Amino acid sequence: xxxxxxxxxxxxxxxxxxxxxxxxxxxxxxxxxxxxxxxxxxxxxxxxxxxxxxxxxxxxxxxxxxxxxxxxxxxxxxxxxxxxxxxxxxxxxxxxxxxxxxxxxxxxxxxxxxxxxxxxxxxxxxxxxxxxx
Amino acid sequence: xxxxxxxxxxxxxxxxxxxxxxxxxxxxxxxxxxxxxxxxxxxxxxxxxxxxxxxxxxxxxxxxxxxxxxxxxxxxxxxxxxxxxxxxxxxxxxxx
Numbered sequence: 001x002x003x004x005x006x007x008x009x010x011x012x013x014x015x016x017x018x019x020x021x022x023x024x025x026x027x028x029x030x031x032x033x034x035x036x037x038x039x040x041x042x043x044x045x046x047x048x049x050x051x052x053x054x055x056x057x058x059x060x061x062x063x064x065x066x067x068x069x070x071x072x073x074x075x076x077x078x079x080x081x082x083x084x085x086x087x088x089x090x091x092x093x094x095x096x097x098x099x100x101x102x103x104x105x106x107x108x109x110x111x112x113x114x115x116x117x118x119x120x121x122x123x124x125x126x127x128x129x130x131x132x133x
Numbered sequence: 134x135x136x137x138x139x140x141x142x143x144x145x146x147x148x149x150x151x152x153x154x155x156x157x158x159x160x161x162x163x164x165x166x167x168x169x170x171x172x173x174x175x176x177x178x179x180x181x182x183x184x185x186x187x188x189x190x191x192x193x194x195x196x197x198x199x200x201x202x203x204x205x206x207x208x209x210x211x212x213x214x215x216x217x218x219x220x221x222x223x224x225x226x227x228x229x
Contacts, residue, residue, distance in 0.1 A: 091217070
């Protein structure tokens, strides 16, 4: 199911309701729902944060079947930023060495099964999947 | 929806979903906290990296003043988020 969302953090509640409706209808288990919602938020926030003045909405496509969830997120008129490249995050740093931020894509990469990125004609497409087990 | 308030015993009760849109509420509340504090996550369903940032900022401020945050009743999903973020080494965390 597809739907576009306004480029704003205020859209996060609507995005949650949109995705949760699809996951609930397919009885997707909680261990899959949580990482799907987290990845949706982190990737969406990333799109909003780096192009706050872009007038284009962001397109989300969420499908669920047989316990597997597939998500495609499309952003228009943007430069390339490959979210699938591993992040250099040192999670062993002591408190003194930590600074807030930089964990979002690291968490996405840890918690989804597959993460792909494409960019052409100034259009970014992010795809990820998550299934139980 | 996210809510944060003091409980009857002085603990800080968090509930709902702490996402990027709700961080201002958490930051405002935790910014006024002083001394050793306990965050009760029994009713917190979800946290994203934006929420982690608020926790980290609060922890750094409190530890600099010889205090700190203890986080209790953490659900399995949030526990995973903490584990992947390495938060177990910088917070005292108790699972549900």
